[in-house]
Amino acid sequence: MLRERLVDRWMTAEEAASWIRPGMTVAVSGFARAGEARAVLGTWVALQDQLGEKGQIDLLTGASMSDPVDGELARRGLLHKRAPFQANSDLRAAINRGEVLFVDEHLSHMRESFEDGVWRRPDIAILDAVDVREEGIVPTTSVGNAALFAKLAEKVIIEWNQGQPPALIGMHDIYDPGPWGHREPIPLTRPEQRIGTPVIPVDWSKVVAVVKTDSPDRHAPMKSGDAQTEGIAGHLMEFFAHEVRKGRLPLPLPPLQAGIGAVANAVFQSFLDVPWSGLTVYSEVIQDSMFDLFDSGQLSFASASAIILSKEKAPQVMGELNRYRDRILLRPQDISNNPGIIRRLGVVAINTGLEVDIYGNVNSTHVLGSNIMNGVGGSGDFSRHARLSVFVARSAVKGGAISSIVPMVSHTDHTEHEVDVVVTEHGLADLRGLAPRERAPLIIEHCADPAYRDELREYYKEALKRGGHTPHVLERAFSFHQRFLEHGSMQVRSQSVGRC
Numbered sequence: 001m002l003r004e005r006l007v008d009r010w011m012t013a014e015e016a017a018s019w020i021r022p023g024m025t026v027a028v029s030g031f032a033r034a035g036e037a038r039a040v041l042g043t044w045v046a047l048q049d050q051l052g053e054k055g056q057i058d059l060l061t062g063a064s065m066s067d068p069v070d071g072e073l074a075r076r077g078l079l080h081k082r083a084p085f086q087a088n089s090d091l092r093a094a095i096n097r098g099e100v101l102f103v104d105e106h107l108s109h110m111r112e113s114f115e116d117g118v119w120r121r122p123d124i125a126i127l128d129a130v131d132v133r134e135e136g137i138v139p140t141t142s143v144g145n146a147a148l149f150a151k152l153a154e155k156v157i158i159e160w161n162q163g164q165p166p167a168l169i170g171m172h173d174i175y176d177p178g179p180w181g182h183r184e185p186i187p188l189t190r191p192e193q194r195i196g197t198p199v200i201p202v203d204w205s206k207v208v209a210v211v212k213t214d215s216p217d218r219h220a221p222m223k224s225g226d227a228q229t230e231g232i233a234g235h236l237m238e239f240f241a242h243e244v245r246k247g248r249l250p251l252p253l254p255p256l257q258a259g260i261g262a263v264a265n266a267v268f269q270s271f272l273d274v275p276w277s278g279l280t281v282y283s284e285v286i287q288d289s290m291f292d293l294f295d296s297g298q299l300s301f302a303s304a305s306a307i308i309l310s311k312e313k314a315p316q317v318m319g320e321l322n323r324y325r326d327r328i329l330l331r332p333q334d335i336s337n338n339p340g341i342i343r344r345l346g347v348v349a350i351n352t353g354l355e356v357d358i359y360g361n362v363n364s365t366h367v368l369g370s371n372i373m374n375g376v377g378g379s380g381d382f383s384r385h386a387r388l389s390v391f392v393a394r395s396a397v398k399g400g401a402i403s404s405i406v407p408m409v410s411h412t413d414h415t416e417h418e419v420d421v422v423v424t425e426h427g428l429a430d431l432r433g434l435a436p437r438e439r440a441p442l443i444i445e446h447c448a449d450p451a452y453r454d455e456l457r458e459y460y461k462e463a464l465k466r467g468g469h470t471p472h473v474l475e476r477a478f479s480f481h482q483r484f485l486e487h488g489s490m491q492v493r494s495q496s497v498g499r500c
Contacts, residue, residue: 009208020040022056060083095372272289287309349389
């Protein structure tokens with residue numbers, strides 16, 4: 001019996017934390033706060049003051065972790081390197097000060113990075129489980145990289161989590177695509193198709209500790225929608241309706257993907273107001289508004305790597321999870337974000353940009369070109385391979401002091417070649433089939449904040465005099481950013497004073 005074989009490995013979090021040593025590469029399950037194993041690592045962090053140790057670890061996850069992990073590691077100086085995504089303010093600040101090394105990696109690429117030896121095998125993997133069985137562990141609200149870490153780690157610690165609902169059992173689909181150069185086609189042709197097993201296989205000889213925990217997910221901060229997000233969603237719904245009428249999008253719509261956050265949530269909320277049913281999702285995350293769509297009958301199935309809920313929505317969903325369990329599959333992120341599957345399914349991808357330039361290049365990671373915000377996450381996995389790649393943004397932020405439409409992006413994550421549509425609360429620019437000289441006027445007139453349009457028009461007019469396929473005035477290309485650094489606003493000073 002499995003329980004009998006593991007009897008000498010039952011430990012407290014304090015006992016299990018002794019397996020972690022400074023200098024190790026520690027891999028932890030979790031994806032944007034969902035399904036994260038935080039008890040043992042959080043205990044190790046707390047013990048460092050008592051032990052007087054100040055050694056650092058490298059931390060690998062699926063995506064971001066909650067503050068007791070990412071935040072505490074950063075604040076206490078215990079983190080040397082972090083990958084592939086983060087969203088904690090204190091960790092972000094430490095990265096931008098150069099105190100923590102951050103590897104901003106596409107979420108679908110980590111498996112290949114391990115296979116190529118870019119990342120060394122984790123010394124230890126800490127995995128969150130709702131159940132432990134002979135054949136392996138049942139993950140909780142995310143899969144992320146947990147299956148990969150279980151396979152590659154030298155040692156494994158399991159956090160048997162009593163704080164997650166048993167209804168999660170059976171909602172996972174674990175599939176290993178195999179190594180580079182020896183892969184068969186992944187046999188997934190529909191979001192609802194199961195191709196793997198409901199458990200993560202574990203080599204029990206590597207398991208050094210099993211720790212009972214009671215750790216419900218920490219809720220995702222989900223800002224309420226506002227006039228801007230509603231405007232963005234409205235323009236996008238009109239566009240989808242137009243594409244359906246023109247026959248360029250079928251009904252039911254192709255599988256949908258959206259990133260995390262208020263804008264993405266507002267976009268999906270708007271599907272409640274359109275007369276389309278049979279919607280499906282093939283994405284990284286399932287968040288609040290998708291459960292509203294389940295309840296309305298418009299969403300029939302969702303495939304993702306994690307369930308991420310707000311404080312307001314979590315009690316209802318987790319308390320009634322049996323109602324949804326047959327319409328959800330949670331997969332490893334190298335499957336949920338797999339470029340081949342995204343292209344095969346013809347996914348419509350909706351992601352968020354920090355800034356967009358007049359030719360459609362998108363910066364989704366860096367503020368003023370140098371300071372990381374969160375990371376590229378899975379947006380590149382989807383944008384480059386989607387049937388339709390949409391980027392949404394508020395036209396201006398910080399009370400209008402920062403324009404999201406600029407002459408040239410200060411950092412490029414998504415080039416004009418993978419951006420089909422740009423949407424702000426002011427309008428939508430369909431860039432498909434357009435040359436750079438056709439794109440710029442559309443983005444300026446339809447997407448830019450009115451306070452910045454005149455200067456963008458002037459910039460483009462001068463750029464045209466210089467000539468070129470993608471005309472620029474290089475000495476003025478970052479004038480918006482330079483003005484913000486000097487005066488705290490991208491607006492010309494007379495405009496800024498007038499607004500105040």
